Amino acid sequence: MKRSSQRTLTTHVGSLPRPEALIDVNRARLDGEAYDEQGYPRVLSDAVAGICRQQAECGVDVINDGEFGKATRGSIEYGSWQSYAFERLTGWEYGQEGMAPGLAIRRDRQKFADFYRDEVRMTNAPLPPAARPPIFTGPIKYRGQELIARDVANLKAALGKVKAEEAFMTAVAPGSFARRQNQHYATEEEYLFAVSEAMREEYQAIVDAGFVLQLDDPGLPDSWDMTNPEPSVEEYRKWARVRVEALNQAIRGLPEDRIRYHICWGSWHGPHTTDLPLRHIVELLLEVGAGAYSIEAGNARHEHEWKVWQETKLPDGKVLIPGVVSHATNVVEHPELVADRIVRFAGVVGRENVIAGTDCGLGGRIHPQLVWAKLQTLVDGARLASRQLWG
Numbered sequence: 001m002k003r004s005s006q007r008t009l010t011t012h013v014g015s016l017p018r019p020e021a022l023i024d025v026n027r028a029r030l031d032g033e034a035y036d037e038q039g040y041p042r043v044l045s046d047a048v049a050g051i052c053r054q055q056a057e058c059g060v061d062v063i064n065d066g067e068f069g070k071a072t073r074g075s076i077e078y079g080s081w082q083s084y085a086f087e088r089l090t091g092w093e094y095g096q097e098g099m100a101p102g103l104a105i106r107r108d109r110q111k112f113a114d115f116y117r118d119e120v121r122m123t124n125a126p127l128p129p130a131a132r133p134p135i136f137t138g139p140i141k142y143r144g145q146e147l148i149a150r151d152v153a154n155l156k157a158a159l160g161k162v163k164a165e166e167a168f169m170t171a172v173a174p175g176s177f178a179r180r181q182n183q184h185y186a187t188e189e190e191y192l193f194a195v196s197e198a199m200r201e202e203y204q205a206i207v208d209a210g211f212v213l214q215l216d217d218p219g220l221p222d223s224w225d226m227t228n229p230e231p232s233v234e235e236y237r238k239w240a241r242v243r244v245e246a247l248n249q250a251i252r253g254l255p256e257d258r259i260r261y262h263i264c265w266g267s268w269h270g271p272h273t274t275d276l277p278l279r280h281i282v283e284l285l286l287e288v289g290a291g292a293y294s295i296e297a298g299n300a301r302h303e304h305e306w307k308v309w310q311e312t313k314l315p316d317g318k319v320l321i322p323g324v325v326s327h328a329t330n331v332v333e334h335p336e337l338v339a340d341r342i343v344r345f346a347g348v349v350g351r352e353n354v355i356a357g358t359d360c361g362l363g364g365r366i367h368p369q370l371v372w373a374k375l376q377t378l379v380d381g382a383r384l385a386s387r388q389l390w391g
Contacts, residue, residue, distance in 0.1 A: 001166070001212055001257045001258060001260070001291050001292060001319065002061070002062065002165050002166045003319060003352050003353070003355075004351060004352050004353070004354055004355055005352055006390065007382070007383075007386035007390060008342055008346070008351070008354060008355070008356050008382040008385050008386045008389065009061040009062060009165060009355045009356070009382070010059070010060050010061045010062070010355070010356045010357070010378055010379050010382045011060065011061060011062035011063070011168070011321060011355055011356070011357050012060065012064075012357055012358040012361075012362065012375065012378075013170075013214075013216075013262055013264075013294060013323075013357060013358050013359070013360050013361045013362075014064060014066075014067050014081065014170040014214065014216070014262075014361045015066065015067045015081060015361030015362060015363035015364065015365075016051050016055075016064075016066035016067070016361075016362060016363045016371065017066075017362075017363045017364070017368035017371055018047065018066070018068060018363065019047050019050060019051075021043055021046075021047065022043055022044065022047040022068060025039075025040055025043050026071045030071065030072065030073045031073070041150070044068060044069065044150075044154060045154045045157060045158075047066075047068050048065045048066065048068050048069075048154040048155060048157075048158045049154075049157065049158040049161065051065065051066040051068065051158075052065065052155070052158035052159060052161075052162050052164070053158075053161065053162055054372070055162075055164070055375070056162035056163055056164050058372060058375050058376055058379060059376070059379035060164075060375055060378070060379060061164065061165040061166070061355075062164070062165055062166045062167070062168060062212070062355065063162075063164045063166075063167055063168075064155070064167060064168050064169060064170065064214075065151060065154060065155045065158065065169065066363065067080075067081065067170055067361070067363070068154075069084075069147065069150060069151040069154065070084035070170075071084070072084055072086065072087065075364075081170065081172060081216050081361065082172040082176055082177050082216070084172075085144075085172050085177055085199065086134055087144065087147065088142060088143060088144025088147055088148070088202065089140055089141070089142060089143065089144070089195075089198055089199075090138065090139070090140060090141045090142075090143050091136050091137065091138040091139050091140040091141065091184065092134045092135060092136045092137065092138075092140075092180075093134070093135060093137055094132040094133070094134060094135070095132055095133050095134065095135040095181065096132065105226050105228055106225050106226055106266075106274075107225050107226075107228065107230065107274045108225055108270065108271050108272060108273060108274045109270075111271070111273065111274065112270070112271045115270065115271065116270065119270075133180065133181065134180055135180065135181045135182075135183055136180060136181070136182045136183060136184050136185070136191065137183050137184050138184055139184070139194070140184075140191075140194045140195055140197075140198045141198055142198040142199065142200075142201040142202065144201075144202060145201070145205075148202050148205045148206070149205070151169065152169070152205065152206070152209040152211070155167060155169065155209075155211065156209070166212060167211050167212070168211055168212035168213070168214050168260065169206045169209075169211045169212075169213065169214065170214045170215075170216055170262075171199065171202050171203055171206060171213060171214070171215060171216065172199070172215075172216050172217075173199075173215045173216060173217035173219070173220075173243075173247050173250075173261075174192060174193075174195045174196040174199055174243070174246045174247055174250055175192065175217055175219050175220060175240075175243030175244075175246060175247060176216065176217045176218055176219035176220070177195055177199070178191060178192045178195040178246075179219060179223065179226075189242060192242065192243065192246045193246050193249060195246075196246040196247065196249050196250040197249070197250065199250055200249075200250040200251070203215070203250060203251055203254065204254065207254050207255070207258050207259070211258075212258055212259070212260060213251075213254070213258060213259045213260070214259075214260050214261075214262055214294070215247065215251075215259065215260070215261050215262065215288075215290065216262050217243075217247070217261065217262065217263055218262075218263060218264045218265070218266060218267070218360075219243065220240055220243060220244070220263050220281060220284065220285070221263055221264070221265055221275070221276045221278070221281055222263075222264070222265050222266045223239075223240075224236055224274075224275070224276035225265070225266065225274045225275065225276070230274075233276075233280050236276070236280075237280070237281070237284065240281060240284055241284060241287075244284050244287050244288055247288060248287070248288065248289050251289055251290075252289075254289075255291075256289050256290055256291045257291040257317075258291070259289070259290040259291055259292075260290055260291065260292035260293070260294055260319075260321065261285070261288045261290035261292070261293050261294065262293075262294035262295075262321075262360075263281075263285065263293075263294070263295055263296075264295075264296045264359060264360045265296060265301070265302070267327065267328070267359075267360040267361075267365065269328060269365070272299075272301045273301075275301060275302070277305070278295065278302065278305040278308050279305070279308050279311070279312075282308055282312045283312070286312070286314075286315060286318075290318075291317070291318060291319060292318065292319035292320070292321055292355065293318065293319070293320055293321065294321040294322075294323075294357055295320070295321070295322055295323065296323050296326075296359040296360065297322035297323045297324065297341065297345070297359070298322070298323040298324050298325050298326040298333070298341065298358070298359045299323070299326040299328040299329070299359055300328075300329075302359075303341070306322070306341075306344055306345055306348065309345070309348045309349055310348055314349045314350075314353060318353065319353050319354070319355055320345060320349050320353055320354055320355075321354075321355045321356075321357040322341065322342075322345050322354070322356070322357065323357055323358050323359030323360070324338045324341040324342055324356050324357065324358075324378060324381065325338060325358050325359070325374045325375075325377060325378050325381075326358070326359045327358065327359055327360050327361070327362050327365035327366055327374075328359065328365075330366060330367070330370055332370060332373045332374055332377055333374065333377050333381070334377065334381075335377050335380035335381040335383075335384055336381070336384060337381070338356070338377055338378060338380070338381020338382070338384075338385070339381045339382070339384035339385040339388065341381075342354060342356050342381065342382060342385035342389075343385050343388055343389065346385070346389055351389040351390070356378060356381070356382045356385070357378075358374070358375075358378065362374065362375075
């Protein structure tokens with residue numbers, strides 16, 4: 001994994017805006033409509049080539065495929081950082097129709113129920129349709145070999161035409177994926193470790209391809225808001241530690257310096273007053289066998305948590321990837337603000353241990369024009385910071 005040895009490197013968390021051609025063919029493909037099956041691989045590979053070119057032209061150092069190979073029904077436009085894995089795993093089937101409880105049980109959504117009700121009314125947004133949530137009813141095995149090979153091939157081909165410091169690919173962590181209903185395994189822990197062992201094959205494939213593996217695990221801090229009634233911090237830490245153990249089991253033997261680990265607090269546009277403070281889980285974060293840690297640090301609810309690193313030492317040899325631009329606002333940060341955030345972290349953990357990133361994936365969260373404006377201000381801010389830190 002590249003480090004900021006001569007200047008502050010830049011990256012992002014993963015999801016980027018999909019082109020219309022890819023959205024159209026994915027919609028037809030996933031809705032069971034007629035589409036050009038022979039032409040689909042070309043549409044996907046062209047889209048990956050285009051998004052890699054855009055990242056490189058913007059000046060982003062550590063780039064990816066935009067997560068373009070991950071699309072499921074209900075997330076065609078935005079990609080699917082977690083539910084894409086159903087296509088790559090066995091052992092599940094659709095359950096009974098009914099509202100999936102994930103959003104409704106959040107304590108912030110209960111606390112600000114009027115806000116969310118009015119938001120739907122004012123935007124004329126339709127209510128979510130009744131869902132048939134997937135349920136695991138049999139043994140979980142990995143079956144996504146052809147899909148991950150396709151994603152790897154597309155990114156390798158795209159990288160041959162652009163200049164970038166490094167490339168990464170994302171994959172969902174076991175703890176964030178195994179929040180679905182289990183009707184097969186005797187215990188929750190057995191179920192979790194079955195997901196872990198199955199997803200290990202995808203993690204191995206990404207590292208073997210020469211890419212940095214990014215493990216997406218918003219569930220580590222974010223499940224706190226979905227736990228009712230609110231548990232004690234110690235109860236929650238005990239629950240979360242098992243998820244860390246399952247993840248470490250999945251990446252056993254893989255080189256830490258080829259792995260980065262991402263957490264966030266849900267990423268939706270709305271109140272976040274019930275987020276679990278970083279200080280309560282930072283030790284668990286650092287128990288993950290990764291070489292770099294990607295965290296939210298650019299939005300109004302978590303920017304102050306840079307102070308956590310004054311109290312908690314970043315282990316030697318590790319890298320911190322703080323978000324210095326946020327998807328949570330349409331306001332495009334000023335490059336000098338971005339530079340200030342980078343310099344602040346560099347002063348705490350060391351300039352060579354900081355790669356400037358985003359709070360979370362940008363694709364689908366804000367308008368595509370704003371995505372590129374924010375990535376440009378990320379790059380410009382890193383240049384300003386580099387002048388201060390390296391001269």
